[in-house]
Amino acid sequence: MTARRVARVLLDSPLPQLDRLFDYALPDGVEVEPGVRVRVPLRSAGRLIDGFVVEVDDEDDGDRPLSMLETVVSTVPVLPPALYALARRVADRAAGSAADILRLAIPKRMVRAEKAWLAVGPPPPPALDADALTRADAVLGEYPELLAGVRAGERMVVDAPPRPARDIPAGAWAVLLAAAAARELADGRSAILVVPDYRDQAQLERALAAFVPPEAVVRDDSDQSGPARYAQFLRTLADAPCIVIGRRSAVYAPVRAGFVAIWDDGDPLLSEPLSPGVHARDAALVRQELEGSALLFAGHTRTTDVQRLVDVRWVREIAAARRTSPRVVLSATREGERGSRVPSSAFQAAREAVAHGPVLVQVSRPGYAPSLVCAECRRPARCAACAGPLRAARAGAVPTCAWCGRAAHGWTCAHCQSEKVRMASSGSERTADELGRAFPGVRVIVSDGAHPVAEVDGRPALVVATRGAEPFAPGGYAAVVLLDGERMLLSEALRIGEDCLRWWSDAAALAAPGAPVHLVGVTGPVARALATWTQAAYARSELAERAPLHMPPAVRLASVEGPIRAVDATLAELRAEVPDLGPDAILGPVARTSSPDTPTARALVRFDYATGRAVAESLRAAVVADAARARARTRGKGTPARNTLRVRFDIPEPDL
Incomplete structure (x- = not known):
């Protein structure tokens, strides 16, 4: 037996069965440092593949057959031991591959940038004032x-x-x-x-x-x-x-x-x-x-x-030494104001504030009229080609489908045969149009996904923005009006109250100290949490309500999706390997496609944090076994193997 140097390499491959360290012999006279990029042969595929050297060690058993490391791509160690340990631990927790994590963490190599960095040398510690x-x-x-x-x-x-x-x-x-x-x-x-x-x-x-x-x-x-x-x-x-x-x-x-x-x-x-x-x-x-x-x-x-x-x-x-909060006003729409989206109190506050600086108006959706309904029966207007929702780009424009983009010329309601549509909602552009008429002489700025605006100055203006697209105003907005709150809360998402509170709080935080923040047409726990600025108490109550229902984040939630037989086998193995799972831990599986050739299904697994490691190991083993079977089925047929079983951990909410 002769001793030899061996490099343990993590392959840069999406295949789950390759998510481990492979040993490669180092050629005579070649020294590599842990963390460098290399190219190595992959015997089963008959080709070269990129990877990272994780360890370099001496091996006494020199008779063990090993492939030789082909090329050192770069001498710069871009994978420190701490980064590999982090990627490995994060991937194991989510039943994933370390290579997928490192693909996010380490950018693609750029030769000129690397040479310039090596020529300059390490930077000195920064000097602070x-x-x-x-x-x-x-x-x-x-x-x-x-x-x-x-x-x-x-x-x-x-x-x-x-x-x-x-x-x-x-x-x-x-x-x-x-x-x-x-x-x-x-x-x-x-x-x-x-x-x-x-x-x-x-x-x-x-x-x-x-x-x-x-x-x-x-x-x-x-x-x-x-x-x-x-x-x-x-x-x-x-x-x-x-x-x-x-x-x-x-x-x-x-x-x-x-x-x-x-x-x-x-x-x-x-x-x-x-x-x-x-x-x-x-x-x-x-x-x-x-x-x-x-x-x-x-x-x-x-x-x-x-x-x-x-x-x-x-x-x-x-905790802060001194608690501060914006001045939030709950503006409910009164009976006589049902035709108006902005109640009189919020409208008056905006009129007074716009004389001194910008006023922010938050809306729920972009566009002009995001949804249309039949003018007679009020049923949603649908595309005749794909049944997608119709929308209007501007007043008087021909409706177009939000899904396929077709223009709905000569549209007819399938229920009452009416040929007229009505705007059922107002987007950012329509809101800006309406406010522009209500505030003549005041500039109106629209900020949404199609018209992003990062910052506005301190001059008077009405800034109409969708949630999350609010521009920053140095010094703060003179007033903030939060519209469409009731519509936002109509979503069936588990976390919609939490999300709405986050959207409204982030917008309220853009207001100048003492400026009014009007939340229009919303009551209930979310509105009270915003008005009293007790978001932590709201989160505590939400968590208490989800715990008895075994909903995240009181428990962890994973999804398993793939062919019905593979999903059933995976869930059966999970039950056998993790006996601590409760009787109601698995939801589904539910059929996802009706194809007779490859019918697929999806299931959700709820589990406590203490059993997370066992669940991850079981599901990861199922993914690896399924990928190996897929490769065996396609071997010699000239078609690449595809991973058919997909697992994802920490789903924010159940959605079969």
């Missing part, structure tokens, strides 16, 4: 226990101050996170700040500029070009501390983080749509457990997910 740190301490003074919790590596949650900052064109929440990150940077440790979208990131960048030099801030988002993003990723590999800001994938940044903050974890943009579909909140919790860094959840509202962690004392609540 003493006056800036003094200002940061003053900001952190609003939450007296926050800085001590960050330095102690605690898991915390704060209700962010609901107002714009005074001297910085950003929300007070962004200034708070920036101040905490600057303090962590001054202590010689990196920080990671994760936000849902580009609007929040822009505010955070402006807030950081007041405390740290620009070279200390590293962006991690897909808005950058490929070379720029890869160069920023290489900066996170350096020993010099920095502050990483970005979207959901920034939570995997390979810095030695002492502080990780997640802003507005209830925003669905923080949930990764790609496999294995891990939420940034869950990835941050796993990272904190592995590395011991401080973790902070911040928002204008409290999600039931975070409230559960508070209730089990896994996360500590940090």
Whole structure:
């Protein structure tokens, strides 16, 4: 027996059966460092495949047949041990592949950017200004226990101050996170700040500029070009501390983080749509457990997910020294005002406020008339070709289908044969049209998915925006009017009350201190929580109602989808391997397609957090076995094998 050097490689492959380390012999005279990119042969496929070296070790049993490592693609170790450990743990928790996680965390290699980074050398530690740190301490003074919790590596949650900052064109929440990150940077440790979208990131960048030099801030988002993003990723590999800001994938940044903050974890943009579909909140919790860094959840509202962690004392609540809240007014539409969307009190408040600055009007849907109904029988107007809902682009325009885009020339109601339609709802454009006539001489700005506006100035204006698309106004809005609240609450989604409270709270936080915030036509627990600014209490009551019903986040929820036989076999194996599952743990399976060749089904599995590991291992084994069977069926036929069984963990709500 002769000793030899062996590299253990994680293959960059979506196939679940390849989600493990493969041993490759190193050629004589070739030295590789753990974390580098390599290309290796895959014997079963007869081709070369990319991968990452995870370990390099000496092996005494040199007679074991091993393939040789083909090529070292780059000598830069882009996969530190801590990042691999995080990816492995996160993937195992969600019954996914570590390669899928690393595909989100490590950008595609850019040769020129890599050569430029190697030529410059490692950056020095950033120089911080003493006056800036003094200002940061003053900001952190609003939450007296926050800085001590960050330095102690605690898991915390704060209700962010609901107002714009005074001297910085950003929300007070962004200034708070920036101040905490600057303090962590001054202590010689990196920080990671994760936000849902580009609007929040822009505010955070402006807030950081007041405390740290620009070279200390590293962006991690897909808005950058490929070379720029890869160069920023290489900066996170350096020993010099920095502050990483970005979207959901920034939570995997390979810095030695002492502080990780997640802003507005209830925003669905923080949930990764790609496999294995891990939420940034869950990835941050796993990272904190592995590395011991401080973790902070911040928002204008409290999600039931975070409230559960508070209730089990896994996360500590940090209170502000002085509680502040916007001036919320519940404006109910009176009998004589049924034809108007804006009650007289809200209309008068907007008229008075628009003389002094911008006024925000939040609506539920974009477009002009998002839905049409028959003018006679009031039934929804449907497309004759695909039965999709009809909508109008403007007053008097020919209706078009929202699904197939066909123009509905000569439309006739299938129920009463009427040829006339009526607008049943108002979108952002129609609302702007109506308000433009009601406020002559006042400029009207529309902000929605088709007309994004990031910021407005302090001049008088009516800003009509859909939820989540509200522009930031330095100094705050002179008034905020929240329309269509009752329509928003009509959704059958499990979390619709929680979502509405988040949409309205984020909009209310854009108001200037003391400016009125009118919530129109809504009563009940959600309206009271907004008016009294007790979002945490609402989350606590929602969680208490879901616990006896075994609904998330009181329990975890996973979906299993695929061929009916595979789903049935998977559920039977799950029952046998995890006997702690209750009798009502599995919902379904329910048929998804009517194809006689490959009928599919979907089932939901509810389970306690304590049994999460066993459930993940069982379902992951089923996915691997199904993928292996698929490969065996297609071997020699020239067609690629496809994974037919799909599993996703932590579904936010049941939806068969």
